[in-house]
Amino acid sequence: MSGSTDNARGRRLLLAALRPHRWGLLAGIAAGLVWCAGKVAVPRLVGIGIDDGLATGDTRTLVVCAVAVAAIGVVSGAAAGLRRYFGQVVAWRVEADLRVRIFAHVQRLHPAFHDRTPAGQLMARAATDLQQIQQPVVSIAMIVSNVVTVLAVTVLLAMIDAPLTVVALGSVLLIGAGTRRFSARLQPLARRLQNELAGLASVAEETVTGIRAVKGFGAEEVEEERLRGRTAAILDAALGMTRLRAAFLPLIEFFPALGLAAVLWTGGRAVAAGSLTVGELVQFNYYVLMLVGPLRMTGMIVAQFQRGFVAATLVDGLLRTRPEIVDPPAPRSLPARDAVPGDPADTDRRPAGGKGRAGSPAPAGAVRFENVWFGYGDGPDVLRGVDLRIEPGETVAVVGATGSGKSTLLSLIPRFYDVRRGRITLDGLDVRELSLAALRREVGVAFEDAFLFGGTIEENVAFADPGASPAHVRRAARLAGAHEFVSALPGGYGAPVGERGLSLSGGQRQRLALARAILADPRVLVLDDVTSAVDPAKEHEIRDAMAEVMRGRTTILVSHRAATIALADRVVLIDGGRVAAEGTHAGLVAGSARYREVVAAHWAVV
Numbered sequence: 001m002s003g004s005t006d007n008a009r010g011r012r013l014l015l016a017a018l019r020p021h022r023w024g025l026l027a028g029i030a031a032g033l034v035w036c037a038g039k040v041a042v043p044r045l046v047g048i049g050i051d052d053g054l055a056t057g058d059t060r061t062l063v064v065c066a067v068a069v070a071a072i073g074v075v076s077g078a079a080a081g082l083r084r085y086f087g088q089v090v091a092w093r094v095e096a097d098l099r100v101r102i103f104a105h106v107q108r109l110h111p112a113f114h115d116r117t118p119a120g121q122l123m124a125r126a127a128t129d130l131q132q133i134q135q136p137v138v139s140i141a142m143i144v145s146n147v148v149t150v151l152a153v154t155v156l157l158a159m160i161d162a163p164l165t166v167v168a169l170g171s172v173l174l175i176g177a178g179t180r181r182f183s184a185r186l187q188p189l190a191r192r193l194q195n196e197l198a199g200l201a202s203v204a205e206e207t208v209t210g211i212r213a214v215k216g217f218g219a220e221e222v223e224e225e226r227l228r229g230r231t232a233a234i235l236d237a238a239l240g241m242t243r244l245r246a247a248f249l250p251l252i253e254f255f256p257a258l259g260l261a262a263v264l265w266t267g268g269r270a271v272a273a274g275s276l277t278v279g280e281l282v283q284f285n286y287y288v289l290m291l292v293g294p295l296r297m298t299g300m301i302v303a304q305f306q307r308g309f310v311a312a313t314l315v316d317g318l319l320r321t322r323p324e325i326v327d328p329p330a331p332r333s334l335p336a337r338d339a340v341p342g343d344p345a346d347t348d349r350r351p352a353g354g355k356g357r358a359g360s361p362a363p364a365g366a367v368r369f370e371n372v373w374f375g376y377g378d379g380p381d382v383l384r385g386v387d388l389r390i391e392p393g394e395t396v397a398v399v400g401a402t403g404s405g406k407s408t409l410l411s412l413i414p415r416f417y418d419v420r421r422g423r424i425t426l427d428g429l430d431v432r433e434l435s436l437a438a439l440r441r442e443v444g445v446a447f448e449d450a451f452l453f454g455g456t457i458e459e460n461v462a463f464a465d466p467g468a469s470p471a472h473v474r475r476a477a478r479l480a481g482a483h484e485f486v487s488a489l490p491g492g493y494g495a496p497v498g499e500r501g502l503s504l505s506g507g508q509r510q511r512l513a514l515a516r517a518i519l520a521d522p523r524v525l526v527l528d529d530v531t532s533a534v535d536p537a538k539e540h541e542i543r544d545a546m547a548e549v550m551r552g553r554t555t556i557l558v559s560h561r562a563a564t565i566a567l568a569d570r571v572v573l574i575d576g577g578r579v580a581a582e583g584t585h586a587g588l589v590a591g592s593a594r595y596r597e598v599v600a601a602h603w604a605v606v
C-alpha cells in the first residue's frame with residue numbers, strides 16, 4: 001500500500017471524527033476570521049493615520065485612527081482567545097471520541113489478534129497517536145484564518161502597488177516550494193518515530209508487568225539494554241526530524257527578509273519619485289510583515305499535520321481490524337435449563353454418584369466435541385480430531401503432557417478461538433450458532449492467571465455483572481471458598497485490590513476468579529489450572545469449595561494437582577492432538593502406560 005493511500009485513510013478518519021463537532025469547529029473558524037479582519041484592518045488605519053492625519057496635521061483623524069486600532073486590538077484579542085478555546089475543545093473531544101472507539105474496538109477483537117499484537121503497541125495507539133491527532137485539530141481554525149489573512153493581504157498589497165506586490169511575493173513562492181520538499185522528507189521520519197515509540201511502549205509495558213520475572217532472574221540489565229536499544233532508535237528518528245527542521249528554519253527566516261529588503265529598496269524609490277505615499281509604504285511593509293508569521297508557521301503546521309495523518313492512519317488500521325469471532329447473523333437460543341431434550345442413548349454415559357442430586361440445577365450443560373481440529377493462525381494442528389462427550393453435570397479433568405493442547409481445548413468452548421474443522425455443541429447447539437453474549441453467560445471461565453482489576457473485592461467478583469446484589473456476590477464467594485479470607489480483610493468486600501491484585505496471594509486471587517466465574521451461575525464451568533497457586537496445606541479448602549461449585553454443574557478442568565483431578569468423574573487423556581484414553585484416574589493409572597508416563601512427569605506426588 002502506498003504512503004499516500006495510507007495517509008488518505010488517516011485524513012478520512014480525521015474528517016469523520018470531526019463531523020460531530022463541526023459547530024465547535026465552525027465557531028473557532030468564525031472567531032479566527034474576526035481576528036483576521038481586525039489584523040488586516042490595522043495597517044490600513046495606520047496608513048490613513050499617517051497620510052490623512054500626520055502628514056496634513058489633522059489631529060482628529062489621527063486620534064480616530066489610534067482609538068480604532070486600540071478597539072480592534074480588544075476585539076481581535078478576544079477573537080484569538082475564542083479561536084483557541086473552540087479549537088482546543090474540539091481537539092479534546094475528538095481525542096476522547098477516538099479513545100473510546102479504540103478501546104471499545106480492541107476489547108471486541110478476538111484473542112488471536114491480542115496474541116500477535118503487543119499490549120504496548122495498543123497503548124501507543126491510545127496515547128501517543130491520539131495526542132498527535134489532537135494537535136493539528138487545534139490548528140485548523142488558525143490555518144483557516146492564516147490562509148484568509150494571506151489572501152486578503154495579497155489583495156490589499158496589489159491594490160496599493162501591484163509591481164511592488166510581485167517583488168514582495170517572490171519570497172512567498174520560495175517558502176511554498178521549500179515547505180513542500182520539507183513535508184515530503186518529514187513524512188517517513190514521522191512514521192518511523194511513531195513506530196519506534198510504539199515499540200518502546202511495548203518493552204516498557206512488558207518490563208513493568210513482568211517485574212517479578214525481571215527481578216527474579218536478576219534481568220534488570222538485560223531489560224535496560226532492550227530499553228536502551230529502543231530509546232536509541234527513537235532518538236535517531238527524532239534527531240533526523242530535528243535536523244530536517246533545523247535545516248528548513250533558516251530558509252523561512254531568510255526568504256521573508258529578502259522580500260522586505262526588496263520592498264524597502266523598490267518602495268523607497270517610489271516614495272522618492274512621488275508615486276507612493278509614506279503612509280502607503282508603511283502600510284505595505286506592515287502587510288508584508290503580516291505574511292511572515294503565517295508563512296513561517298506553515299512548516300510547523302505541515303509537520304503537525306503529517307504526524308497527525310500518520311497517527312490517524314495507524315489508528316484507522318487498528319479500527320479496521322475486523323473481529324474474527326463474531327455473532328452469527330441469526331443467533332439461536334439455548335433451550336431453557338429444565339427443557340434440555342434428553343438423549344436416551346446417553347443414559348448409559350451419565351456419571352454415577354454425587355451429581356444431579358436434589359436441589360441442583362436441572363440437567364443442562366451437555367458439551368460435545370465432534371471431530372474437532374484446531375491450530376493457531378497458520379500454525380500446525382494442535383487438536384487433531386478430538387471427540388469428547390461431556391454429560392450435563394459431569395466433571396471432566398483433561399490431562400496431557402505439557403503443550404499437548406489442554407488449555408487450547410478449553411478455550412474453544414467459550415469461542416476464544418473457532419475450530420478449524422468439526423464442531424463443539426452446547427446442549428445440542430453449535431457454539432457458533434449462539435450469540436457470544438449468551439454463550440459466555442452460560443460458560444463460566446477461570447484461568448490460572450487470576451487477573452484482578454483495580455477496584456474492590458466486590459467489584460472484582462461482580463466484574464461481568466456490576467448489577468449483582470451483594471447477597472449474590474457473597475454467595476458466589478462462599479461457594480468459591482473465598483468468603484472467609486475476604487471477611488477477615490480490613491474493609492471486607494469493600495477492600496481495594498491492586499491493579500493486578502498483587503496485594504492478595506495467588507491462591508486468594510484464584511478463589512476470587514472462581515467466585516467471578518460462578519456468579520452468573522453458568523451451565524458449564526471451564527477451569528484452567530485454577531488450583532495451581534493454592535498452598536498445598538490449604539488445598540483441601542479449595543477442593544471442598546470446588547466440589548461445591550461443581551455439584552450438578554458441567555465442569556471441564558485442567559489441573560496439575562492430583563487432588564483436584566481426583567474430584568473429576570472422568571479423566572480424559574489428550575495426546576497427539578486426540579483423546580488417547582478416558583476413564584477414572586485410578587482406572588487410567590492401572591490401564592494406560594501413557595497416562596502413567598504423563599502423570600509421573602507432571603506430579604511428584606500422585
Ligand SMILES: Nc1ncnc2c1ncn2[C@@H]1O[C@H](COP(=O)(O)OP(=O)(O)OP(=O)(O)O)[C@@H](O)[C@H]1O
Nearest residue numbers: 115376379382400401402403404405406407408409
Ligand atoms: N496463543 C497461541 N498462539 C499460538 N500457539 C499457541 C498459543 N497457545 C498455545 N499455543 C501452542 O499450542 C500448543 C498447545 O498449547 P496449550 O497451552 O493448549 O497446551 P497445554 O496442554 O495447556 O500446556 P500446559 O500443560 O503446558 O499448560 C502448544 O504447542 C503451544 O505452543
